[in-house]
Amino acid sequence: MPLVPPYIESLRPYEPGRSIDEVKKAYNLDHVAKLASNENPLGPSPRAVAEIRKHLDGLNFYPNGGLDLRVRLAAEFDLKVDNVIVGSGSDGIMSNIIRTFLCDDDEVLTTESAFIGFQVLARSRGVAYRTVPYQKWHYDLEALAAAITEKTKIIYLANPNNPTGTIFSKQEFDRFYKHVPERVLIILDEAYFEYAQDNHRYPDSMHYRYDNVITLRTYSKIYGLAGVRVGYGFAHEELIMNLMKVKLTFEPSSLAQVAGVAALDDHEFVHRSLELNARGRRLITEGLRQLGFEVVPSEANFVMVPLEDAATASFLTEELLKRGLIVRQLGAFGIPHAIRISTGTDEENNRLLEAVASIHLKETEHAVSRTSR
Numbered sequence: 001m002p003l004v005p006p007y008i009e010s011l012r013p014y015e016p017g018r019s020i021d022e023v024k025k026a027y028n029l030d031h032v033a034k035l036a037s038n039e040n041p042l043g044p045s046p047r048a049v050a051e052i053r054k055h056l057d058g059l060n061f062y063p064n065g066g067l068d069l070r071v072r073l074a075a076e077f078d079l080k081v082d083n084v085i086v087g088s089g090s091d092g093i094m095s096n097i098i099r100t101f102l103c104d105d106d107e108v109l110t111t112e113s114a115f116i117g118f119q120v121l122a123r124s125r126g127v128a129y130r131t132v133p134y135q136k137w138h139y140d141l142e143a144l145a146a147a148i149t150e151k152t153k154i155i156y157l158a159n160p161n162n163p164t165g166t167i168f169s170k171q172e173f174d175r176f177y178k179h180v181p182e183r184v185l186i187i188l189d190e191a192y193f194e195y196a197q198d199n200h201r202y203p204d205s206m207h208y209r210y211d212n213v214i215t216l217r218t219y220s221k222i223y224g225l226a227g228v229r230v231g232y233g234f235a236h237e238e239l240i241m242n243l244m245k246v247k248l249t250f251e252p253s254s255l256a257q258v259a260g261v262a263a264l265d266d267h268e269f270v271h272r273s274l275e276l277n278a279r280g281r282r283l284i285t286e287g288l289r290q291l292g293f294e295v296v297p298s299e300a301n302f303v304m305v306p307l308e309d310a311a312t313a314s315f316l317t318e319e320l321l322k323r324g325l326i327v328r329q330l331g332a333f334g335i336p337h338a339i340r341i342s343t344g345t346d347e348e349n350n351r352l353l354e355a356v357a358s359i360h361l362k363e364t365e366h367a368v369s370r371t372s373r
C-alpha cells in the first residue's frame with residue numbers, strides 16, 4: 001500500500017515565481033521589477049505597517065482566532081459577525097472550504113485554467129475536478145450551468161478572473177444562478193474586487209446574500225499585504241459556523257489581524273493604488289496593442305497576453321528577464337502560450353513597454369532551435 005494517495009503523487013509542489021534578488025544575481029542587474037504575482041507595486045498599506053510595528057511586543061501571546069478582525073469587517077460591510085470568516089489569505093479560507101464541504105464522491109466544477117491556488121487545493125482532495133472551456137477568455141456560465149450533475153458540490157468562480165482578468169456581469173450571474181441547485185456551494189472569489197468595483201457591469205457579490213454562496217476577498221492585492229497572509233469571507237451563518245469548526249484555531253496570526261483592521265481605514269492608500277493601477281492597465285493594454293499584441297481586456301491589476309505558441313511565450317519571458325522585468329508565463333495554469341503581466345509603478349510600466357518593443361519575436365525560431373539543440 002503506497003504511503004501517498006495517487007492524487008497527491010500526481011501533483012507538483014507550487015513553484016513560486018523568481019524573486020527580485022534571484023534575478024538580479026542571475027542576470028547581473030541593478031534594477032528588477034516584479035510584474036509576475038499581481039502584488040501592489042506601492043508596497044504595503046502604511047497604516048497596516050504602523051500597526052504591525054506597534055504589536056511586535058505581543059508576539060508571545062496566541063491570537064484570538066480572528067475575532068477582532070471579524071468584528072471590524074462586520075461593521076465595515078454592515079453584516080453580523082456570524083456571517084464573516086477570516087483566515088490566512090483567501091487561500092487559507094479556500095482550503096477550509098475544501099476540507100469542510102467535500103466528500104469523496106463529490107465533484108468540483110470550474111472553468112479551464114482556473115486560479116492555480118484553487119486547482120491545487122481541489123485536486124489535493126482527490127475528488128473529480130471538472131472544467132468547461134473559456135469563451136473568448138471569459139467564463140462560459142451557460143456551459144458551466146449545463147455541466148452541473150448530481151455529484152457537483154462546489155462551483156468555483158473568480159470575478160475578476162485570474163489569469164484572464166475578465167469579469168462576468170450581474171445579469172450573466174443572475175441567469176446562471178437560476179440553474180444552480182441549493183445543495184451546490186458557489187465560491188465567488190473576489191480577490192480583485194476593488195479594481196473592478198467601479199465597472200457598472202460588475203456584480204459586487206455582497207449584494208448576493210444567497211445561502212449557498214460564499215464570497216472571498218483578500219488583503220493581498222489592493223492593501224499590499226500578500227506577505228502577511230490575511231483574507232476574509234462572507235456567507236450564511238451556518239456555512240461560516242461549519243467553516244469555523246475546521247479552521248486552524250489560531251489563524252490569522254496576530255500581526256495579520258491588526259494589519260487587516262488598520263488597512264480598512266487606509267483610504268488614501270487604496271485610492272492611490274487604484275489610480276496607479278488604472279493608469280498602468282490602460283498604458284500596458286494600449287501600448288502592447290499598438291505593438292501588435294493581443295491583450296485580453298482586464299478589470300484587475302494585471303493583463304493576459306496570449307501569444308502564438310509556448311515557445312514565443314518562453315522567449316518573451318526570458319528576454320524580459322534579461323532586461324530586469326519578471327512576468328509570468330502561464331504554463332502552470334495550463335496556458336503555456338500566454339503570459340500575465342501585473343501592473344507596476346509608472347516607471348516600471350513604461351520600462352516594460354520599451355523592453356517589449358526592443359525584443360524581436362521572430363528570433364523565437366532561433367531561440368527554439370538553440371534550446372532543442
Ligand SMILES: Cc1ncc(COP(=O)(O)O)c(C=O)c1O
Nearest residue numbers: 089090091115162191218220231
Ligand atoms: C483569484 C485569486 N484568488 C485568491 C488568491 C489568493 O489570495 P491570498 O493571498 O489571499 O491567498 C489570488 C492570488 O493571486 C488570486 O489571484
